[in-house]
Amino acid sequence: MEESDDERRTWDENQIRKYDIKMKSVPKHSFVDPIVMEIMLEGRPVIITDSKMVEPAAKWNLKYLARHMGNTNCNVIVSKDHNFKYYDDKCVQKAVRAKFVPPHKKVTMKIGEFVDKIKEMSPGGERLYLQQALTHSVGTEIVKDFLQFKWDYIKGIQKEMGWGSLTSNLLLIGMEGNVTPCHYDEQENLFAQVKGYKRILLFPPEQFECLYPHPVWHPHDRQSQVDFDDPDLTKFPKFANAMAQEAIVGPGDVLFIPNYWFHHVESLQNGGYTVSVNFWYKSKSTGAVAYPLNATQKMAIMRNVEKMLVDALRDPDEVGPLLRNLTLGRYHDFSLPPESQ
Amino acid sequence: MEESDDERRTWDENQIRKYDIKMKSVPKHSFVDPIVMEIMLEGRPVIITDSKMVEPAAKWNLKYLARHMGNTNCNVIVSKDHNFKYYDDKCVQKAVRAKFVPPHKKVTMKIGEFVDKIKEMSPGGERLYLQQALTHSVGTEIVKDFLQFKWDYIKGIQKEMGWGSLTSNLLLIGMEGNVTPCHYDEQENLFAQVKGYKRILLFPPEQFECLYPHPVWHPHDRQSQVDFDDPDLTKFPKFANAMAQEAIVGPGDVLFIPNYWFHHVESLQNGGYTVSVNFWYKSKSTGAVAYPLNATQKMAIMRNVEKMLVDALRDPDEVGPLLRNLTLGRYHDFSLPPESQ
Numbered sequence: 001m002e003e004s005d006d007e008r009r010t011w012d013e014n015q016i017r018k019y020d021i022k023m024k025s026v027p028k029h030s031f032v033d034p035i036v037m038e039i040m041l042e043g044r045p046v047i048i049t050d051s052k053m054v055e056p057a058a059k060w061n062l063k064y065l066a067r068h069m070g071n072t073n074c075n076v077i078v079s080k081d082h083n084f085k086y087y088d089d090k091c092v093q094k095a096v097r098a099k100f101v102p103p104h105k106k107v108t109m110k111i112g113e114f115v116d117k118i119k120e121m122s123p124g125g126e127r128l129y130l131q132q133a134l135t136h137s138v139g140t141e142i143v144k145d146f147l148q149f150k151w152d153y154i155k156g157i158q159k160e161m162g163w164g165s166l167t168s169n170l171l172l173i174g175m176e177g178n179v180t181p182c183h184y185d186e187q188e189n190l191f192a193q194v195k196g197y198k199r200i201l202l203f204p205p206e207q208f209e210c211l212y213p214h215p216v217w218h219p220h221d222r223q224s225q226v227d228f229d230d231p232d233l234t235k236f237p238k239f240a241n242a243m244a245q246e247a248i249v250g251p252g253d254v255l256f257i258p259n260y261w262f263h264h265v266e267s268l269q270n271g272g273y274t275v276s277v278n279f280w281y282k283s284k285s286t287g288a289v290a291y292p293l294n295a296t297q298k299m300a301i302m303r304n305v306e307k308m309l310v311d312a313l314r315d316p317d318e319v320g321p322l323l324r325n326l327t328l329g330r331y332h333d334f335s336l337p338p339e340s341q
Numbered sequence: 342m343e344e345s346d347d348e349r350r351t352w353d354e355n356q357i358r359k360y361d362i363k364m365k366s367v368p369k370h371s372f373v374d375p376i377v378m379e380i381m382l383e384g385r386p387v388i389i390t391d392s393k394m395v396e397p398a399a400k401w402n403l404k405y406l407a408r409h410m411g412n413t414n415c416n417v418i419v420s421k422d423h424n425f426k427y428y429d430d431k432c433v434q435k436a437v438r439a440k441f442v443p444p445h446k447k448v449t450m451k452i453g454e455f456v457d458k459i460k461e462m463s464p465g466g467e468r469l470y471l472q473q474a475l476t477h478s479v480g481t482e483i484v485k486d487f488l489q490f491k492w493d494y495i496k497g498i499q500k501e502m503g504w505g506s507l508t509s510n511l512l513l514i515g516m517e518g519n520v521t522p523c524h525y526d527e528q529e530n531l532f533a534q535v536k537g538y539k540r541i542l543l544f545p546p547e548q549f550e551c552l553y554p555h556p557v558w559h560p561h562d563r564q565s566q567v568d569f570d571d572p573d574l575t576k577f578p579k580f581a582n583a584m585a586q587e588a589i590v591g592p593g594d595v596l597f598i599p600n601y602w603f604h605h606v607e608s609l610q611n612g613g614y615t616v617s618v619n620f621w622y623k624s625k626s627t628g629a630v631a632y633p634l635n636a637t638q639k640m641a642i643m644r645n646v647e648k649m650l651v652d653a654l655r656d657p658d659e660v661g662p663l664l665r666n667l668t669l670g671r672y673h674d675f676s677l678p679p680e681s682q
Contacts, residue, residue: 212670331665
């Protein structure tokens with residue numbers, strides 16, 4: 001991989017991974033267009049252009065970051081292939097952890113070491129993904145840049161959307177072709193692209209049934225079980241019904257990823273490294289609840305049922321069989337019409 | 342139907358309804374045999390003979406009851422066929438109640454009227470089942486008999502089993518051939534047979550998955566959805582795996598029906614009317630819970646999940662689809678071995 005500070009301003013179809021998924025495009029609008037807030041208030045994704053929201057980060061190339069973040073112990077994920085499927089082995093039951101084989105390693109290293117390593121890496125070999133929270137530990141210069149972000153604009157969105165507090169900013173430095181497989185987060189995300197191009201496939205909460213997220217108590221909680229590279233339609237038949245909303249973002253673009261929306265993220269192939277910064281916000285606190293509940297609220301309920309069950313049964317392996325006994329064959333007469341199932 | 346006070350002391354196979362269900366027998370032991378309490382403490386059904394537990398009720402033929410309960414407004418169920426599938430339309434959501442077609446009528450009448458009616462009824466026509474709580478309303482003489490039951494013996498069982506309070510006694514007067522379809526109760530039941538013969542098919546909580554009880558918020562809560570007369574194995578495939586424990590009880594016999602055990606009850610065909618009295622007790626309060634949970638505890642958890650969901654969603658019709666989304670395709674790797682599913 002060759003480091004280049006000349007940003008690629010364009011990309012072509014060959015840089016995009018091929019998946020057998022129906023797609024439409026995420027709308028893309030200038031930050032001055034009032035439609036941006038209209039779309040966001042409807043809880044739908046949008047690409048916001050020209051906002052210069054994280055303009056001071058435009059100079060965050062590898063050389064600059066190595067110089068100014070040199071002392072930080074950065075969190076880096078090491079994967080044998082292009083997929084970086086997040087896992088959390090802290091908060092899960094011992095019984096699950098014992099059986100779980102982590103798909104990659106989590107290490108810490110100085111950014112200089114990271115830069116050296118990604119320059120040496122060969123196609124098809126091991127890959128790295130740096131994912132470091134922007135805290136004071138990243139050093140004075142980076143913090144200075146961070147404080148120069150367009151906070152008036154950012155806080156304006158936060159206020160108009162009624163979001164709670166900003167919980168974290170994650171700096172992501174990915175190798176070209178890296179993939180963060182399909183998952184959802186429990187927060188609102190303003191995803192600011194700084195360097196290179198990323199393609200994001202988004203799926204609304206209504207498509208939960210098409211994406212089969214792991215059980216809540218699993219280390220891969222919130223991650224789809226479907227391997228987009230080789231989907232098993234026997235195990236996951238409704239994945240065939242998945243309909244993605246595609247966003248391709250480059251330097252200066254900000255993508256709004258709503259709470260509970262599934263998203264797959266790829267750094268374009270042969271596009272050089274990518275730098276992104278995300279802004280995670282707590283969702284608007286629900287006031288009076290309206291019925292019928294929406295798909296996001298139902299996902300939250302499903303999470304609670306699973307948590308309650310693993311808590312009550314004390315054994316994650318008993319949750320699936322209990323849910324099947326509870327469900328299978330008992331709701332024939334209480335179904336939605338077939339087309340909506 | 343001919344009334345006869347000569348009790349049939351015997352019955353033959355032709356009086357038993359034919360169902361395509363595998364069966365074994367419920368053990369039957371004299372009340373003096375210590376094995377009775379051993380079986381009960383294991384939470385399994387047993388027929389207790391010779392206990393004379395409700396001996397004063399032995400004289401409760403229709404004539405005696407008509408004479409001494411004459412003023413009581415009795416609850417009587419009127420069914421077009423032999424099945425009396427219990428339903429509760431009080432505590433359910435309006436949306437369900439609106440769609441629900443009650444399978445029979447609930448009326449009140451004096452016992453004299455009940456006796457006249459069942460004498461007039463013709464085979465294949467309308468049927469009646471009297472199900473009246475034994476409260477003070479049933480009259481002095483019946484209460485006197487009731488107070489002469491062997492309460493020392495009954496309370497001895499209650500104490501040894503650690504049960505809570507006696508919540509109710511139901512007097513059941515059924516026409517020959519009447520069937521109470523398969524259901525479970527949330528209490529312990531000492532089922533005392535007084536006149537005529539009844540056949541009870543019991544299924545342990547482990548067979549929940551074979552019996553497909555209606556959703557908890559349905560008027561038929563606790564009732565199996567499977568029609569034993571004509572089981573739909575496409576909708577309810579695991580019913581083929583059901584294994585009944587059969588008890589045939591006659592005058593003087595007491596059957597212990599444990600909490601959460603499914604049971605189908607039939608008055609033998611061509612056997613005259615039947616009289617039974619049941620004793621419903623609150624279950625032993627659970628102290629320290631042991632893991633893994635047993636099937637009864639899991640049934641209680643499933644009830645809670647369903648109650649919570651209809652409460653959260655406010656629409657019973659949304660519970661099934663949500664449970665299916667939560668369950669289907671998401672637990673492939675967390676299954677019990679196929680033979681136990």
